Amino acid sequence: MSQRIVFPTIIAPSAFPGVDAPQSLLVSGTVAYDDIITPKASGKRLLGGSASYAALAAAFFTDSRLAGIVGGDFAEKDRKRLRSHGVDLDGLHTEAAGKTFFWSGKYHENYNHRDTLETRLGVNAEPRPPLPEAWRETQFVLLANDAPTLQLAVLGQLHEPRFVLADTMNLWIETARKDLLRVAAHANLFVLNESEAELLSGESNLFFSGRKLLKETGARSVLVKKGEHGALLFHREGLFALPAYPVTDLRDPTGAGDSFAGALVGVLAALGRSDFTALKLAMLYATAVASLTVESFSCDRLESAGVTEIESRAAALREMTRLPG
């Protein structure tokens, strides 16, 4: 198992007088193989999917449990790769007769847009077995990007989780809005990117859009991701704005949002807290993690960088956002 970030050493006592007992994190979502073409390179059968990125990112902070489904073609080396970071795969169901979810995409010149070339649902179209009994008590939960009906099915199996982050994508806003809003209503934190927030709220002003989603979805808080411009947290206690880490070696944006979400709930679970202050700190680490994710295909760079580089980027980001006085 890889190294893990130990929070009491890096959190100023004044901000966090006590850290509650660290909690496990349940990550539910897709596990996939991706073929990706970027302006700089291309990769085939890359380990991808929202839950892979998220569970691996979360494992730098706390015990991470991955619930999902793969086909008989899912490679043993990828299982080992996830396990080597401490990701618990007891809830990763293998449908031996089927194929693992496959996605293929191509990024445009500036990486701001991508075209989906092919999607093969494979076992992702199959019914999923229930969560392992012991996992239903998990207190911190990440519903990584997936069909809202599947997110709702996971929610229905949980016994009063303390904190649920729900992530999504434009596809579900366009094709499953009603179910997505049911998911959001259960979320302690509902996460979207800027264009998704505009699509769902119908508002082009970023701040108005975030406040409207906070008011109308029922989510306890709303986070809007803005890529190179950072992220905004709309919380009942106020607004928090965090710039992005300055990435100059962008290689593949795939999974940035998934690893951001994974790290974010990972930090909360590690702290055993989910208040506004803890959320701000979690965003700092999530931003550092996402900045590493985009510097390679899959999680290669994040895995090789590890705890030292995550902490170093979090510290650098903290410094570059600190006002005098």
Added chain:
Amino acid sequence: MSQRIVFPTIIAPSAFPGVDAPQSLLVSGTVAYDDIITPKASGKRLLGGSASYAALAAAFFTDSRLAGIVGGDFAEKDRKRLRSHGVDLDGLHTEAAGKTFFWSGKYHENYNHRDTLETRLGVNAEPRPPLPEAWRETQFVLLANDAPTLQLAVLGQLHEPRFVLADTMNLWIETARKDLLRVAAHANLFVLNESEAELLSGESNLFFSGRKLLKETGARSVLVKKGEHGALLFHREGLFALPAYPVTDLRDPTGAGDSFAGALVGVLAALGRSDFTALKLAMLYATAVASLTVESFSCDRLESAGVTEIESRAAALREMTRLPG
């Protein structure tokens, strides 16, 4: 004269052990009348121009001297308006036989783009008289957006200024790049917006673009404005990122950048400092000022809001960017 922000009372002693003697600020640029159409309203013969916005914004912080040119049609009420904030108009030359620079523009639905409907240079095409002799010693200087040749002419009359901020716009990058680069080479702070930075650097990555401009223009520091996403300061001592104040009542973006620049140098002059720490604090106030500018035509909202609201927004922005620990 309107109220002025007094810094020693709001700057924590730890960050600013001493404030040097406050300095005057020289603002050189255009004074104009604007006809503006926005999705919500339209206004005619609004007091505009880069120097009007900038000098008025700066006057909330220090003595503000406006160097520019107007025609015989420039209204006495507009002179009074500027003077009522303490703006010194001794360097505002009136060419009685000519007309004040006129600009007319229309904003698109989301305010991100605008079309210029008409530009009448008027007296702006005339040679400008020299600066008042006493003004040549001014230590803090804002070369507000104007033709680079005119900015260079002002620079040539100054006796070793301590700090020069040079602002510009896409027009000069496209039509007067060489002269603009000469201006930038003399600047302590060169200010552009995101698309201008991309245009001038030829780099689409924001961080790479800023670093390249810092390295290649000779400017001592470079600031990239990102509208609702805030601003980035590329400084030899490091990067500083500040989010925007959350404006939800956008009325007219005209002059946002000019008042941002005016407030920024205004704060520096008031502090008598121009180091990295002072620049960060100046960006905070500049952001607060710009957020007020865009909530009305001309400087109406900024003027009615005044010191109390500027301080309140600066405090709110500080709070919403503060990380725990």
